[in-house]
Amino acid sequence: MKRIRSRTISERIGGFVREWSVPRQVAGQSSATKAAESSMSRGLRPRLEEADTVGTNICPYCAVGCAQLMYAKDGRVIHVEGDPRSPINQGTLCPKGAATLGLMTMPDRIDKVLYRAPHSDRWEEKPMDWAMDRIAHLVKRTRDETFVHKLPDGTIVNHTLGLGSLGGATLDNEENYLIKKLFSGGLGMVWIENQARV
Structure with missing residues (x-):
């Protein structure tokens, strides 16, 4: 029994020494060759x-x-x-x-539309089409409620101070151009900013 146990220990030590790269490198094998490889690392694939x-x-x-x-x-x-x-x-x-x-x-990333109605204590899952329609409706309603055609002195301004835009830093020049045209020219927004400048 002792012999079997000691053989197992000596085999383990021998296996460890064979797998360990330091003795091969000390013996003169270059790390540029396969001196640093082990049987486990040879089986690894990217x-x-x-x-x-x-x-x-x-x-x-x-x-x-x-x-x-x-x-x-x-x-x-x-x-x-x-x-x-x-x-x-x-x-x-x-x-x-x-x-x-x-x-x-990551499993905790939210990848669906969640909506909490005013005064509600819970979130509801909604379809993306519903969310886009709701955003469009609220933007139009806010613009209509806050749109100023003329100042009291008669100066035509055609703008709203009820909406603003904060663009993302990864938008390219063409996207920012279209955002500027739509939001200021089409909707009359005054406050248009980009995260890249903040």
């Missing part, structure tokens, strides 16, 4: 090999606009990294940008 689709994205966090590569498998994102082709971030991401995968896949 997660990106599983991806069947690679798309591009702009990081949603700030005004810098870092480019990202999004790796997906079966329609689900499995990895996010910086896009090395971008002149802005050249493949790097800050900690917030590197956490984009967690933002997209």
Whole structure:
């Protein structure tokens, strides 16, 4: 019994020494060769090999606009990294940008419309079409109730101070141009700002 037990311990120690990379490196094997490999590390494969689709994205966090590569498998994102082709971030991401995968896949992320009626104590799930129609209705109603055609001195202003817009930092110039035209020209908004300038 003692012999079997001691053999097992010696086999374990021998196996550990064979797997441990330090003795191979001390013996003169270069870490550029396979001196640092173990049987476990030889079996590891990068997660990106599983991806069947690679798309591009702009990081949603700030005004810098870092480019990202999004790796997906079966329609689900499995990895996010910086896009090395971008002149802005050249493949790097800050900690917030590197956490984009967690933002997209965390189980607590709300991915449906929740509505709480005035004076209600609970949230209701609503369809997206309902939410878009409600937003349009409330914007029109607020604009109609607060629209000023002329000031008391007769100056024509055609504006409303009852609505405002705060754009996101990842909107491009074309999107900001359209927002400005729609909100100031179409709706008469005066307060139009962008998070990139705040």
